[in-house]
Amino acid sequence: MKHTETELLELKKAISDMWSLVHSQLEKAKTSLLTGDEELARVVMSREKRVNAFELKIDSDCENYIALYSPVAIDLRFVLSVLKINKTLERIGDFADGIARFVLETDGHNQHLQLLKELKIEDMFDCVLEMLEKDKLALEEENTAMAGVVFTIDNKVDDCYSDAILVLAKHITAHPEDVLYSLNVVTLLRKIERIGDHCNNIMEELVFYLDAKVLKHQKTAQDKDTE
Template sequence: MKHTEQEMIHLKEEVKRMWQLVLSQLEKARQAFLTHDSDVAREVISREKRVDVYELKIESDCENYIALYSPVAVDLRLTLSLMKICNTLERIGDFAAGIALHVLDDDCQGIPDSLVEKLEMEQMFDVLQGMLSDCYVALENENTKLTGRILSRDNEVNAIYHTAPKVLSEFMAEHPEHIYCGLKLLLLIRKLERIGDHCSNIVEEIVFYVDAKVLKHSKNQNG
C-alpha cells in the first residue's frame, strides 16, 4: 500500500471517530433536554473540548496531506470535503453543547413538558439524529443515493421550526411569567434548525466528493 493511501485511510478514520463523538453528543443533548438530566448535560459540555481537538487535528492533517502529496481529482475532492465536513461537525458539536447549557439554566426549569410536545421537539431531535447518521452512511459507502432523503428531512425540520413562533407566542400570552424562558426556548429550536442546515451542508460535500457535482445553488433554488 502506498504511503499516500495509508495517510488517506488515517484521515478517514479520524473523521469517523469525530463523527461518532458528535453523534453521541447530539444523542446525549437530546436525552438531557427531554429528561431534564443535568448530569448528562454536564457530560456533553465536558466532552465538547474533544470535538474541538478533533477538528483542529483533522484540519491540520488535511492541509499537510495537500502540501506533501499534491492530490488531484477524486483524492483532492475527498481531502477538501473532509476538511469542510469536520468543520461542520464541530459546529454541530457546539449546538449540542448549547442545548446542554440550556438544560442547566436554572431560570428555565418551569417550562411544562406539554409545551415541548406541542413544539414537536422530540420529533425534531429524532429527524436530526437520523440525518446525521445517514450522512455518515453515505460517506462511508460513497453512496449519494441517500442524499435526496436527507435533504427532504431538512424540510421536515424547517416545517417544525416555522410553526414554533406561533405556538410559543400563544403559550407566552397565556403564561406571561414564562416569556423569558419561552424566548430562550425559541433560540434553542433555532439551534436545532441550524443542525439540519449543517447536515445538508455535509450532503453537499459528499456529493462534491463522490459525484464531482456542486449542489449548493440548486438546493437553494429548490427552497
C-alpha cells in the same frame, strides 16, 4: 497499498470517529433537554473539548496531506470535503454544547418539560440525528443515493420549526409569565433547525466529493426561479 492510500484511509477513519462523537453529543444533549438531566448536560459540556481537539487534529492532517502529496481529482475533493465536513461537525458539536448549557442555565427549565413535548422538539431532534446518520453512511458506503432523503428530512425539520414557533406564540399569549423562558426556547429551536441545515451541507460536500457535482446555492437559485 501506497502510503498515500493508507493516509487517506486514516483520514476517513478520523472523520468517522469525529462523526460518532458528535452524534453521541447530540443524543446526550437531546436526552438532557427532554428529561432535565443536569448531570448528563455536564457530561456533554465536558466532552466539548474532545470535539474541538478532534477538529484541530483532522484539520492539521488534511493540511499536511495536501502539502506533502499535492493530491488531484477525487483525492483532492476528498480532502477538501473532509476539511469542510470537519468544521461543520465541530459546529454541530457547539450546538450540542449550547443545548446542554440551556438545561443548566435556563431558570425553570424542569418546570417546562411538558411545553417541550407540545413543541415536538423530540421529533426535530430525531430528524437531525437521522440526517447525521445517513450522511455518515453515505461516506462509509461512498454512495450519495440517500441525498434526496436527507434533503427531504431537512424540509421536515423546517416545518417542525415553523409549527413549534406557532405553538410557542399561543403559549406566550396564554401564559405571559413564561415570556422569558419562551424566548430562550426560540433560540433553542433555532439551534436544532440550524443543525439540520448543517447536515444538509455535509451531504452537499459528499456529493461534491463522490459525484464531482456542486449543489451549493442550487436550491436558492431554484427557489428564485419559482418566484
